[in-house]
Amino acid sequence: MLTQRKRVVITGMGQLSSIASNVTEFKQALLNKTCGIRPSEKYHRWFNDANASEVLQPIELPNLSQEQIASLDNAALWAYKVGLEALEAAHLHEAEQRAKTALIIGVSSAGTEAFIPLFENQPDEFSLKKAIVCGCFSSCSAIVSSLLGLKGGFELLATACTASTNAMGIAFDLIQNNKNSTALVIGTEPIYLPTFAGFYALQAMKTTPTSPFSGTPGMSIGEGAGALLLEEYEHALARGATIYGEMVSYATSGDAYHDTAPDPRAEGAVQVMNDALANGQLVPEDIDYINAHGTGTEANDRCETVAMKKVFPQIASLPISSTKSYIGHNIGAAGIIEMIACFVTLPDRLILPTLNFGIPRINCDLNYVPNDFQQGQVGLFMKNNYAFGGNNCCIIATPHAGSVPETAYRPRRVAITGRGMVTSQGHDVRAVLDRIWQETSPQNLTELMLDDETCQLFDAMIANVRGQSEVEAFLFERYGDGDAWRKKLKGKTWQHQVTGLEPRKYLRRFDARKADDVSTFALLALTQSMKEAGRKIRRDGHRIGLILGMSRGPQRRVERYLNSLYPDPNNVRTSEFPGSLMNAISTFCSISEGIKGYNTTLATGINAGLGALTYGYELVRQGLQPETIVGGADELMNPFSVYLQSLHRNLLITDTPQAYQIYSDRFNGFLTGEGSGMLFLEDLERAAERGAPILAEIIGYGKANDTGYFNVENIAGNAMAMATAIRQALEEAQLSTDEVSLICGSSIGTTSSDRAEVDAVRQVFADRTATIPFVNYNAWFGAVEACMGILNLIVVTEIMQRGEIPPLPYTQSFCTDNIDFVTERRQQQVDTALILGSTEGGNHYAIVLRRCS
Incomplete structure (x- = not known):
């Protein structure tokens, strides 16, 4: 017996990037063709000619005290900010509604910020309170769900540059199981030194703003956050929610090829697009526009172009563009911010351009919508993202909810x-x-001996908060006297070792x-x-x-x-x-x-x-x-x-x-x-x-x-x-x-x-x-x-x-x-x-x- 697949619509959005602090500003910045990529203010002291798309503007964080803000990292604060914007846009205010809402967050670098002062040899800037509250990779989801009152279960996705796209897909699939009618999906990615240094050292970064598919190859790293409230269609109608679009289908795949380089045959990218089409019972000719991953690097742009040519017979006339030309590569938050860009422009019959477009590179010979918006009615569009390790994600969506026939599946045991x-x-x-x-x-x-160096480092951390009354009170109220830890931990303990x-x-x-x-x-x-x-x-x-x-x-x-x-x-x-x-x-x-x-x-x-x-x-x-x-x-x-x-x-x-x-x-x-x-x-x-x-x-x-x-x-x-x-x-x-x-x-x-x-x-x-x-x-x-x-x-x-x-x-x-x-x-x-x-x-x-x- 077939089960009707639930329609999943978007009823709320939130956004933060270098060019805007909310969705309304973001739409205007896109229409103005604002490029937020410029010389890095955060990392110029270490890296010559380093460009980035950085969030430098003041950020409003409603309902949070200064004490709370000081104890949280930007990954959590930005996620909270865009999540709150999405929930308010969706008018999901009631505690009972939020209690049934799931939370899925995508991020690449989390739990890092609290320890950055130690990496930068600035121990006086180290906050033990921040390390306690958000010094764990998984803490972001727990923090945001607690601040927003979401009780429908949460997950944290960590698939690097596809993390938020992956998160949208998981939320889409989970809404099919009758446990959640609403799911808040967030991508959040501050630029931290380890990430910036890694891409810089790989010589993947361009010294001028990225120009995907054209000119000199190279990416521009970016930061920001985005949020979408996904909701079951009938549930949204019943409560009179504004509907911004519909997520129609999703798939992911793995290249099984290399830890950083994409498969030059683009087999995984081809597979993920074909799977997403099959899951939605669609054919390539149904797609009117592709929002590409489009990092600007030689390998990615070439392989992505090859993949699209293999899937779409109408590829010569199909508009394709990269939003990274506006805001750089937002890593874990890239997919969701790019999806929001589509939902705020496509309803106005405007197809996003690829900014900074120059001379097309060899084998990059498609319609990349160079530099200016194209006019056109888009029914279905495809959003693709790819990540280190060959993780590929594809979403098919439409700005016109209810316009695509419903699909069904046969439940398996x-x-x-x-x-x-x-x-x-x-x-x-x-x-x-x-x-x-x-x-x-x-x-x-086996026995585990805690060495003197570790104990000394720990003692220095404790000493760092002595005299900081607020932090010290928090620390010892929560955990007791630090001397008790040392007595308990210093010396031998046991562990289960392979x-x-x-x-x-x-x-x-x-x-x-x-x-x-x-x-x-x-x-x-x-x-x-x-x-x-x-x-x-x-x-x-x-x-x-x-x-x-x-x-x-x-x-x-x-x-x-x-x-x-x-x-x-x-x-x-x-x-x-x-x-x-x-x-x-x-x-x-x-x-x-x-x-x-x-x-x-x-x-x-x-x-x-x-x-x-x-x-x-x-x-x-x-x-x-x-x-x-x-x-x-x-x-x-x-x-x-x-x-x-x-x-x-x-x-x-x-x-x-x-x-x-x-x-x-x-x-x-x-x-x-x-x-x-x-x-x-x-x-x-x-x-x-x-x-x-x-x-x-x-x-x-x-x-x-x-x-x-x-x-x-x-x-x-x-x-x-x-x-x-x-x-x-x-x-x-x-x-x-x-x-x-x-x-x-x-x-x-x-x-x-x-x-x-x-x-x-x-x-x-x-x-x-x-x-x-x-x-x-x-x-x-x-x-x-x-x-x-x-x-x-x-x-x-x-x-x-x-x-x-x-x-x-x-x-x-x-x-x-x-x-x-x-x-x-x-x-x-x-x-x-x-x-x-x-x-x-x-x-x-x-x-x-x-x-x-």
Whole structure:
């Protein structure tokens, strides 16, 4: 039976760039053909002839106090500013409406600003309060959702230059699942020194304003933010919202070619445009205009032109332009700002020009709308963006909502047919699972010694706030005496480390020169999942998608890259720049295995892998991608990150392995871990036809968030949000609480996370909590942040296969006596299981699995 695909319209917009501070100003600046690219004011002291499109004007931030503004970075402040503008334009004022609104943010560089003074050797400018509040990559979504009162679940996209385009696509797909009628999408990208230095060192930047497809090649880097409120069409009509246009279709793909250079054959770019057309049941001749990526670099402009020629038979007459000629390349915010430019000009029958256009380059011989607006009626237009790593995104939209025929899809059942694990307990899924069933407690823990240099740096940071009464009061009210941290952390602690790994023993294709630990873990787990699923890629890599969830990403590469900025950012290590991006892990895996389907990296923090799972589920369920690999990976924190962890998240590292007791009545802390967990998802019907092992079926999920990010101990709010996610999951699965036979949490083991998870289960299941087995296996692996929920879920699939439930390790005395925590091995058939997970920012997931007999 076919399901009608929901129409998704745009009912609110917000914008910030070098040429305008709101949407109204932006439209006028576009009509005036204002170019915001000029000599950089921020970075001229380091880089000769450096041009940029910089936000230099004062910015109004309504409803925020000066204290709040001082504690937030520009990524969050700009996102808040444009998000608020979009919500107000959409007249989405009511708290109840906002509580059902999802938030998807795209960004490339986040969590950086607080530490820039350290890179620039200006420790007096360092703000410990800012480091605590927004010194984490994933903090932006939590901050903005809390400030704007959005509770419909959030995600942070980190696919570099396609991040905001990718975010729009995810929001579009998620609106199809009946959980959100509205989704606020934001792209935000301040120019930070690491990004500027990286592009400058790659010699990709032009000394004059960029002129895409013509003249001397080169890009101009830009900064800014944009926001769109996406809304289900009937919902928008019912509340009388103004409709600015309609998003008709979306697709993404991966080149699987190179970590920076585009595929010269443009196969990935061709594929993504064809997929977007197919998803919208359209043909190339339906497109009236293309807003190109158009960076201005030789390779991008040439390959993009080749791709468009291969897709569009009418290409000679099709208008194409690059908005980057106005505002430069806004990296993570590029796609959404460029989309807004289309929505404010196309309704007036004006097609945006490519400014600064000179002599066309060789093989760039299309209608790039040089220098002046063209008049023309545009029904459907295409917005393309491409990123490092070969991540390609394509959106098809129209300024005339309701003008395109509705489409439908056949919902698929989604099966798990493959699993992969790399943990401290073993290097492959079977070894890890066998150890859990054979051993009574985890093995292979290693000691972590915090060196004197790290402790001295931490002490200097603490000393930096002594005498700053406001910051000092905030710090010690929130965390207590700094001396207590040093006593707790200085000296030995324990960690779950992957040891003795020989990648070539397991991997047929492995480039050790480009591999780091986190990429190696991810690739190994990924190939295991494919092997168990019985899937080999034979020139059909486009049929497999890859959705990864990241928490800290390639930490060691980031550290090496940032260290190379000082003392002279002109000498930065260019080899480390692309590898330091969050989507570098996905790039490495895709190139290694030839995976060319949907490609997305979420960086939502702890349990981002569960966010990847929910999106991968939607791709298969909606028939957008027949097979998708989902999961996450992490490498161990460096010693300094251990200190920052204790600051930012109010968490403590335990000093003995046995003290890692989740749901204990005595909180003793947690242990860090590293590794990866991956799942192979596919259409259940197709899996059965090819004889794949059906390990479990995903039958529902839920997602909701709390808005109490600035309240560290907001247990009640987090419990309520998780309870909402659980109810959503059960509703989609069409299950009552009586039909759930196992609950698996993924609390990290702190008092607040334990209590929020337990209280949420009590709210939903009431008296049934005393009879439903409750487990959590994080103590086996340590806190492998991005994928702890995935690792737990893999154990649950094995429980379903074996009919036996292993106990929680270590914990003997629990925080409550009316929940059936499993403390001894139990023979019991599990037919349906509920898996829970939370991010540190208050985003909560619930997934329901069913055993397939």
